[in-house]
Amino acid sequence: xxxxxxxxxxxxxxxxxxxxxxxxxxxxxxxxxxxxxxxxxxxxxxxxxxxxxxxxxxxxxxxxxxxxxxxxxxxxxxxxxxxxxxxxxxxxxxxxxxxxxxxxxxxxxxxxxxxxxxxxxxxxxxxxxxxxxxxxxxxxxxxxxxxxxxxxxxxxxxxxxxxxxxxxxxxxxxxxxxxxxxxxxxxxxxxxxxxxxxxxxxxxxxxxxxxxxxxxxxxxxxxxxxxxxxxxxxxxxxxxxxxxxxxxxxxxxxxxxxxxxxxxxxxxxxxxxxxxxxxxxxxxxx
Amino acid sequence: xxxxxxxxxxxxxxxxxxxxxxxxxxxxxxxxxxxxxxxxxxxxxxxxxxxxxxxxxxxxxxxxxxxxxxxxxxxxxxxxxxxxxxxxxxxxxxxxxxxxxxxxxxxxxxxxxxxxxxxxxxxxxxxxxxxxxxxxxxxxxxxxxxxxxxxxxxxxxxxxxxxxxxxxxxxxxxxxxxxxxxxxxxxxxxxxxxxxxxxxxxxxxxxxxxxxxxxxxxxxxxxxxxxxxxxxxxxxxxxxxxxxxxxxxx
Numbered sequence: 001x002x003x004x005x006x007x008x009x010x011x012x013x014x015x016x017x018x019x020x021x022x023x024x025x026x027x028x029x030x031x032x033x034x035x036x037x038x039x040x041x042x043x044x045x046x047x048x049x050x051x052x053x054x055x056x057x058x059x060x061x062x063x064x065x066x067x068x069x070x071x072x073x074x075x076x077x078x079x080x081x082x083x084x085x086x087x088x089x090x091x092x093x094x095x096x097x098x099x100x101x102x103x104x105x106x107x108x109x110x111x112x113x114x115x116x117x118x119x120x121x122x123x124x125x126x127x128x129x130x131x132x133x134x135x136x137x138x139x140x141x142x143x144x145x146x147x148x149x150x151x152x153x154x155x156x157x158x159x160x161x162x163x164x165x166x167x168x169x170x171x172x173x174x175x176x177x178x179x180x181x182x183x184x185x186x187x188x189x190x191x192x193x194x195x196x197x198x199x200x201x202x203x204x205x206x207x208x209x210x211x212x213x214x215x216x217x218x219x220x221x222x223x224x225x226x227x228x229x230x231x232x233x234x235x236x237x238x239x240x241x242x243x244x245x246x247x248x249x250x251x252x253x254x255x256x257x258x259x260x261x262x263x264x265x266x267x268x269x270x271x272x273x274x275x276x277x278x279x280x281x282x283x284x285x286x
Numbered sequence: 287x288x289x290x291x292x293x294x295x296x297x298x299x300x301x302x303x304x305x306x307x308x309x310x311x312x313x314x315x316x317x318x319x320x321x322x323x324x325x326x327x328x329x330x331x332x333x334x335x336x337x338x339x340x341x342x343x344x345x346x347x348x349x350x351x352x353x354x355x356x357x358x359x360x361x362x363x364x365x366x367x368x369x370x371x372x373x374x375x376x377x378x379x380x381x382x383x384x385x386x387x388x389x390x391x392x393x394x395x396x397x398x399x400x401x402x403x404x405x406x407x408x409x410x411x412x413x414x415x416x417x418x419x420x421x422x423x424x425x426x427x428x429x430x431x432x433x434x435x436x437x438x439x440x441x442x443x444x445x446x447x448x449x450x451x452x453x454x455x456x457x458x459x460x461x462x463x464x465x466x467x468x469x470x471x472x473x474x475x476x477x478x479x480x481x482x483x484x485x486x487x488x489x490x491x492x493x494x495x496x497x498x499x500x501x502x503x504x505x506x507x508x509x510x511x512x513x514x515x516x517x518x519x520x521x522x523x524x525x526x527x528x529x530x531x532x533x534x535x536x
Contacts, residue, residue, distance in 0.1 A: 175449065
């Protein structure tokens with residue numbers, strides 16, 4: 001065998017780009033480390049302070065409950081939209097149109113002021129004054145979950161449509177009921193399409209919860225705002241907030257890739273051998 | 287086992303089946319042949335009511351598919367009643383349609399577990415035996431994407447057999463296969479025929495039809511043109527259209 005001993009192609013552009021990035025990074029690090037107005041000591045002190053941690057807990061609660069409710073309601077809306085019953089399908093489409101077509105910030109404000117529209121709320125045995133029932137926390141949950149359901153409905157619908165029709169046909173030929181076919185055959189395969197965007201939605205939800213600060217829900221951001229309104233240490237407190245958001249989104253991304261592997265069964269195996277594509281690495285954003 | 291009289295099927299304004307009369311006796315193998323678009327596959331899908339019919343009567347084992355008669359009127363069956371009828375009819379598709387997220391064994395045990403409510407260890411024992419019967423005892427834990435076309439189709443046959451059907455429908459079971467794997471699938475179907483399974487097979491494999499079928503039915507443009515024992519229909523077709531078709535495919 002004659003070995004190949006060739007001179008590799010020179011890529012000067014790559015070297016210049018790398019050098020520019022390195023220089024820029026060094027300048028940023030130097031500035032962050034030496035500018036005393038970052039007040040890193042305050043950041044360290046406040047990172048685990050009680051009020052910040054309480055805000056963090058509320059942010060996490062809002063994220064989890066709003067996502068779970070949003071996914072559950074989203075599946076219902078998606079199934080309604082795909083129903084052969086025209087009225088149900090229309091209702092599903094209307095829901096998506098309404099909640100996706102208005103800003104979530106406006107929806108949050110709306111729920112916050114719902115008492116102006118319905119001073120008392122009666123739902124069967126529940127009979128309550130709207131102002132006591134719809135606390136800022138409840139208004140935050142309603143606004144976030146109902147808005148999220150509209151996005152989830154579209155994601156779930158795309159997932160269900162991605163499963164070849166033959167799968168449901170084979171299931172019904174075997175005598176599986178429509179519900180069994182959806183639960184056992186269609187949804188598990190739809191998950192491969194549903195999970196990645198749902199992971200993105202969860203990460204997005206974590207950050208969107210910061211909007212509830214406008215209706216005085218004491219989430220992570222609002223807690224920080226309350227502190228710096230007295231201490232005037234805006235920058236270090238906002239850095240504290242960013243550190244926590246980054247920490248949680250990092251954890252969520254890890255969980256997301258684990259879930260994606262789990263639901264890629266039967267498909268991922270065939271794909272694993274191929275190298276991941278390098279370019280273009282496009283991020284999915286809303 | 288199957289009695290069809292005057293079966294009509296329309297898609298919009300397109301008449302796909304224009305009055306099919308066809309009888310399949312218990313224990314018999316019937317092969318449906320004919321040019322593409324002749325309605326063979328559509329008829330097969332009507333038999334287990336994957337397609338609704340607009341006219342005529344179609345009964346399997348004495349039961350109308352999809353309807354019951356009460357006081358002289360037809361009543362549509364509920365979805366669970368139709369599912370119960372389908373559970374007794376095995377179907378094998380051209381493109382296999384194995385559940386992509388399940389292993390071979392999981393594919394086979396799914397319907398016995400969920401529909402017949404068999405105990406898991408019994409279903410697994412039966413599924414393992416069925417996969418061994420189709421020559422796949424070493425592929426129990428393989429996913430469909432790891433199997434060849436012929437292997438996938440054999441899993442699909444085992445999956446249908448796991449419901450212990452009284453009738454098996456095959457919709458062009460070898461049309462999507464590489465030539466070298468056609469034989470292994472036909473071998474399995476041949477074995478089933480030898481065991482006395484009642485089967486209705488849509489096929490383009492004339493050699494297979496000649497060898498295994500008790501009756502061959504030739505369809506064209508939504509009608510049964512003629513039917514008879516294979517050596518008669520394939521050697522001495524009575525109708526010119528049958529002759530023309532056979533001249534092209536044989």
